[in-house]
Amino acid sequence: MSGLVAEDVTVRLGGREVVSGASLEVRPGRVVVLIGPNGAGKSSLLGALSGELAPASGRVSLDGEALSAFRPAELARRRAVLAQATELAFAFTVDEVARLGLPAGLSRAEADAVVSQALLAVDMAGKSRRICSELSGGERQRVHLARVLAQLASAPDGRPRHLMLDEPTAGLDLSHQLATLSLARRHAEAGGGVLAVLHDVNLAAMAADEIVALKAGRIIARGAPAEVLTDAVMREVYDVEARIGVAPPGPFLLPQSVRLV
Secondary structure, three states, X not given: OOOEEEEEEEEEEOOEEEEEEEEEEEOOOOEEEEEOOOOOOHHHHHHHHHOOOOOOEEEXXXXXXXXXXXXXXXXXXXXXXXXXXXXXOOOOEHHHHHXXXXXXXXXXXXXXXXXXXXXXXXXXXXXXXXXXXXXXXXXXXXXXXXXHXXXXXXXXXXXXXXXXXXXXXXXXXXXXXXXXXHHHHHXXXXXXXXXXXXXXXXXXXXXXXXXEEEEOOEEEXXXXXXXXXXXXXXXXXXXXXXXXXXXXXXXXXXXXXXXXX
16 A cells, blocks of 8 residues: 555553544645644654654554654655754754755765755755854745755665645745745646645635645544535634635635634
């Protein structure tokens, strides 16, 4: 079975069940987006699929093999994770951060080429010598995106690789939000799998092949954007009265009022 697969996964944190019996698949060539309100379990489900969190029950597999069976270095070659926020304890430069995911054994020329391409992809090529802590929040986010791109690009073993993005557009201006989603789409078109957490439902509609909507740790709906982004599902998931309109190339959400309960 090719791809990342979660089967009836439950995750507990601090004695509390944050994901309940979730099942989903991230196949090569596909972009899957998790949406839902704060505390819905999106990041925890992504954590279980990345191997960061061990499920309390259920199974996560990669290409048919249990995720827990992979050694960390091997898993790092098969998937890369962009967290919501990453703090740096030292004054690393942009170039140094982008190199953090590279494996041992690359020649200097190979490493330079991979990192240069990754920084170019996120529009940070001219800032490689800057100190990351001196950058804006959006720029730092783009540097870490370059890091995960370099991590996957340096592992050309012929197997599908998975890009896992937790709120990758947070703090980015509009053009870089769109550029980030374009990078995710190109990764999928090249044969990789993408799992992303997005709060902006309209961006999710643009980016996703499949949307998975969560609330209170449970999957409420899943399917193509037009199947999930409906008035009824938005009301159930977000407690808002909204109308889904359609404009090329797909659905969009226009919130109208908060649903008081």
